[in-house]
Amino acid sequence: MSDTENCSICLGEVKVKGGGVPLFTPGCCGKWLHQKCVEEYVKTAVDTKCPSCRQNFQAPAWMLRSPSLVAPQGIFTLPVPPVVPQRVSAPAPPQASWNPFRRIGAMMGSTTSTAANTLENEDVLPETIDRTSTDSNSAIEHIQSSINIVATPEYSCVGINAIPSFHVRVSLNYDDSPITQMDVKSKSSSDVPEISKKTISSKTALDIVCILDNSGSMQGTKMDSLKAAVRFVVSTLGPNDRLSVVSFNSFATCIHHLLRMTDENKAKSNNLVSSALQAAGGTNIYAGMVKGMEVLRSRLSTNQASCVFLLTDGQDRDNLERKISLVKELKRNGTAVFVFGFGVDHDAEHMMAIAEAAEGTFSYIDTDDTVIDAFGGSIGAMQGSAPLTEIALTLRTASLLGEKEALPADQVVINSVEAGHYPVSMAPDLQTATVRFANMYCGEKRTVLLQLVLPAVTSPVYTHLISSSVQYSVLNTVCQHPSSSTDSGCSCEVERAQEGDERLVNPVRALLVEEELRRVEVTNAIKAAKAAADSGDLITARAILVESQESVISSPAYAADSKTAKALLQDVNEGLECVRSHDMYDSMGGKNTFCQTISSNSQQRSAYTKAGKISMYQSPSSTMAQTTAVHSKSSGIW
Numbered sequence: 001m002s003d004t005e006n007c008s009i010c011l012g013e014v015k016v017k018g019g020g021v022p023l024f025t026p027g028c029c030g031k032w033l034h035q036k037c038v039e040e041y042v043k044t045a046v047d048t049k050c051p052s053c054r055q056n057f058q059a060p061a062w063m064l065r066s067p068s069l070v071a072p073q074g075i076f077t078l079p080v081p082p083v084v085p086q087r088v089s090a091p092a093p094p095q096a097s098w099n100p101f102r103r104i105g106a107m108m109g110s111t112t113s114t115a116a117n118t119l120e121n122e123d124v125l126p127e128t129i130d131r132t133s134t135d136s137n138s139a140i141e142h143i144q145s146s147i148n149i150v151a152t153p154e155y156s157c158v159g160i161n162a163i164p165s166f167h168v169r170v171s172l173n174y175d176d177s178p179i180t181q182m183d184v185k186s187k188s189s190s191d192v193p194e195i196s197k198k199t200i201s202s203k204t205a206l207d208i209v210c211i212l213d214n215s216g217s218m219q220g221t222k223m224d225s226l227k228a229a230v231r232f233v234v235s236t237l238g239p240n241d242r243l244s245v246v247s248f249n250s251f252a253t254c255i256h257h258l259l260r261m262t263d264e265n266k267a268k269s270n271n272l273v274s275s276a277l278q279a280a281g282g283t284n285i286y287a288g289m290v291k292g293m294e295v296l297r298s299r300l301s302t303n304q305a306s307c308v309f310l311l312t313d314g315q316d317r318d319n320l321e322r323k324i325s326l327v328k329e330l331k332r333n334g335t336a337v338f339v340f341g342f343g344v345d346h347d348a349e350h351m352m353a354i355a356e357a358a359e360g361t362f363s364y365i366d367t368d369d370t371v372i373d374a375f376g377g378s379i380g381a382m383q384g385s386a387p388l389t390e391i392a393l394t395l396r397t398a399s400l401l402g403e404k405e406a407l408p409a410d411q412v413v414i415n416s417v418e419a420g421h422y423p424v425s426m427a428p429d430l431q432t433a434t435v436r437f438a439n440m441y442c443g444e445k446r447t448v449l450l451q452l453v454l455p456a457v458t459s460p461v462y463t464h465l466i467s468s469s470v471q472y473s474v475l476n477t478v479c480q481h482p483s484s485s486t487d488s489g490c491s492c493e494v495e496r497a498q499e500g501d502e503r504l505v506n507p508v509r510a511l512l513v514e515e516e517l518r519r520v521e522v523t524n525a526i527k528a529a530k531a532a533a534d535s536g537d538l539i540t541a542r543a544i545l546v547e548s549q550e551s552v553i554s555s556p557a558y559a560a561d562s563k564t565a566k567a568l569l570q571d572v573n574e575g576l577e578c579v580r581s582h583d584m585y586d587s588m589g590g591k592n593t594f595c596q597t598i599s600s601n602s603q604q605r606s607a608y609t610k611a612g613k614i615s616m617y618q619s620p621s622s623t624m625a626q627t628t629a630v631h632s633k634s635s636g637i638w
């Protein structure tokens with residue numbers, strides 16, 4: 001099939017790859033047509049013949065409905081028999097728990113097929129289920145003990161003269177290692193590691209909705225690998241977890257509603273996915289997203305955590321604002337979002353925009369067989385204690401604390417806060433800054449880099465420069481760290497010495513601050529290189545990356561054998577390979593790689609690391625699950 005054809009309706013050019021315009025095929029002749037052209041054809045055609053080969057076809061019933069009822073824009077495909085899942089018996093529903101998604105129901109019209117779309121298909125959680133697997137108060141206390149803030153000054157000793165630029169690195173850590181690390185054991189029949197069910201049962205129960213592309217371009221090994229990845233996700237879930245699978249091509253279908261992952265329902269889910277997830281039709285990402293949202297907002301019961309997987313291999317640039325609106329709603333309601341771009345032909349910028357709007361992860365899957373690796377790492381990211389949501393990290397200059405040694409309030413200021421993609425608000429007096437994060441998975445951390453202005457002091461003194469505290473929600477409870485109102489929080493101390501003090505000669509910058517400076521520098525360089533490459537200027541892109549490469553190699557962090565410095569150098573070297581030629585950048589996945597690198601570095605989070613690369617942001621549970629997924633492929637069990 002050629003990459004360029006002509007639409008049989010408007011006779012205009014149809015770019016099968018890289019065009020960014022939704023396309024559809026009737027299935028009889030395999031001819032690709034513009035979606036909008038097909039919409040008009042269906043409305044006005046006097047017969048029911050394919051506009052390309054003139055064979056008879058039967059338009060799906062939903063195509064003939066009122067436009068107010070049909071959100072997929074003029075979809076043309078052979079009708080696919082709906083998959084009607086068996087109703088799952090469940091105890092009488094408990095009193096409906098609060099579901100934040102219900103309030104958005106009136107905002108959306110139907111964009112999907114009617115198959116498997118009734119509320120009764122939900123496997124309602126019985127009241128007897130302990131949805132956190134532990135007493136709630138005990139769980140919250142355990143999580144509170146896992147939160148810590150570490151502030152590191154650029155230098156431990158500086159002079160008494162004014163310093164216009166002094167850096168402080170502040171790290172917020174959610175470290176729950178004993179629970180985050182997944183137990184791994186060997187199967188009796190092979191050496192493939194398996195995630196222990198006992199370990200999984202101790203995790204916070206999860207509602208997960210997989211929204212998966214099953215358009216015609218997903219046929220072959222792509223679809224086989226995707227089904228294997230879904231089966232792996234199913235294998236990691238416990239009986240208190242619930243899974244729903246939604247597919248989309250020209251329209252969206254709920255293959256099955258939320259099912260508790262008992263052994264019986266695991267088999268049922270795998271069978272339904274195997275039979276219903278078939279490659280055909282075009283790509284309507286928005287329809288799939290709306291169907292996934294319907295599953296979430298219609299829940300009669302909810303687990304304590306929820307997440308969405310969104311995967312596509314195609315290009316559908318329509319409705320970007322609506323897509324972003326949907327994922328922002330997910331973010332506000334505490335649902336984690338994992339976005340996957342599958343293969344070289346997907347629109348990475350479009351998918352990255354969706355992921356960043358949700359503060360979720362964007363993973364570029366460059367080969368068919370690594371989709372299971374990416375799904376494994378992503379489900380592993382959720383396999384810990386409950387995620388934190390609505391996080392506000394507050395940073396205050398120490399002068400607000402009333403300490404005797406604090407510097408005058410009108411002189412100590414926060415000049416800037418580098419927090420990547422995350423929003424920062426600054427008080428008018430420049431002495432208080434707040435950085436907000438939508439969520440953090442267990443085992444993750446976030447670092448921010450402050451640039452302070454230090455005034456001169458008259459004599460040597462130890463000075464506490466800043467204090468940090470964080471407020472967050474977990475298990476529907478608002479928490480504060482430090483928890484005591486009398487505790488000033490994490491502070492940062494620096495010694496002021498007389499000029500001429502030998503400690504001020506050739507001072508050594510703190511390694512953690514050096515790493516953070518290099519991380520910010522490399523991230524900005526990769527963004528600038530991408531902008532140059534997007535404009536077609538690969539010479540400038542390469543020059544930017546070479547300069548960044550030299551900076552990392554000559555840095556004290558690299559000399560100290562820093563893991564962070566090595567990972568950053570890998571990113572730069574990978575970027576140089578991606579801009580080696582226009583074909584490499586535009587047609588062979590170079591741009592997609594840039595998007596993933598920028599997304600992970602800007603948000604300091606990743607749920608998938610390519611083979612051979614250093615994992616810089618993955619949590620321990622995510623890394624462990626990805627490793628398990630990789631090993632499982634060699635066994636042939638999926």
